[in-house]
Amino acid sequence: MSYFKNIAQNFAINYAHSKMKDSLYKSLNIDIIDKNYQKIPDDGKKYMLYAHVPFCHVFCPYCSFHKYKFEESLCRDYFINLREEMKQIKDAGYDFETMYIGGGTPLIDPDELFKTVELAKELFGITDVSCETDPNNIDPKILKRFKGYIDRISVGVQSFDDEILKKVARYHKFGSQEVLIEKLQNAIGILPATSLDLIFNLPFQTKDQLIKDIEISKMLSPEQITFYPLMKSSITRDSIAKTLGISDEDNEKYFYDVIRKEMDSYFQNNAWAFSKTKSNLADEYVGSNHEYVGVGSGAFSFLNKKLLVNAYNLEDYGKRIKSKQSPVIATCEFKKSEILKYVFLTKLFDGSVDIKNFNESNSANIKKDLFVELKLLKLVNAIYEEDGEIKPTEFGDYLSLVLMKDFYTGMDKVRAAFKDDAKIKSTKKLKVMEEDDVNYLNLDEKAQKRA
Ligand SMILES: C[S@@+](CC[C@H](N)C(=O)[O-])C[C@H]1O[C@@H](n2cnc3c(N)ncnc32)[C@H](O)[C@@H]1O
């Protein structure tokens, strides 16, 4: 790559970082509500259903998702509430074709999960269900029961490297490389699609370790392989440093290039997911469907320019559902300009922005509304236009990955804020990003400059 192109692209990454930071800083102003907030669908609009299952047997140091230690009766009661909330959503008039079940560990209680998916299919016109799981819940007996109910499971592998697995305390929990390979060999092929989730750019991870992870994943031949760049937020920064160490090197871009090269026989689904055949396998629920209803404790919904947050506290969530009170405890409204940037990012991340469709579904004029953004992205060779679509170049793919990572880190800040029950009860307004976070993101920028 030429010297000037390199400088321009580093500048673009830093500029995009700071713009995203700015957007999150200005937009994540949350109102804690006490009124009964009702979700109501708009006629003819398509929504996706997200269900959250916040239980794990043990916690991993890099993970900031909303979760509790598994207790059988607590979990069973939770699933009962989750099903009740789905019925309330049905009564409000919603329908869905796709459902994404995330966690935590949704398959932690297969009987309860089965009843929940079964009910979702009874209530709604759901034809496509994705579900996250850890490698301990992919026993063929369990998976066979879900045939016709779950279409895609994504299994958290993170890495096949025994040293890394030991450091993040997954070696004893979920098995060594050898054990993981065996579990996956037995599981892949039972449901229509299996995705392996891997994390790259872990501190001190070497190129050889990454290539080995890719080789093993390809050898297992799942329908999809997803490579998440390690995301550090203020919740996980210390535990990542304690378990994996602090490295002065940031290999994110370099390793991303390695992944793309090694995965060139696969189709790229979005900036971080690759599939064996050209298909439209749903990855993240924030991706292709930008309006979604979240059910469960701590679940986010994104409806009509608003982020809605369900009660985090399990007891509070349960009480609200049982008394038919809305589980929504907070809202955050975004300006139209922020929504347009967000939708544009998710579409670019997915691989293309159909201009006509974007304008129609967002009542927008993309060339006018995102004039500056499009000019800059073109200038640094991050996007190009073809047949009425705006598409990311190779560099654009990386840029959208970086921005999606920033966005997720912002959502981590929301999660962190809601962990503090006392604070939530004592305030009406919550500013999620603080000065400290801006400084923290600056650290990332320094690493980018070094790269
Ligand atoms: C919500 S987790 C559920 C996975 C499942 N409980 C497990 O442990 O296998 C979904 C996936 O998000 C990814 N993930 C979680 N924390 C991450 C982080 N800090 N950086 C990058 N990816 C992360 C991991 O690949 C993980 O498998």
Ligand code: SF4
């Ligand atoms: S990675 Fe999975 S098992 Fe580990 S804490 Fe997160 S949700 Fe739980």
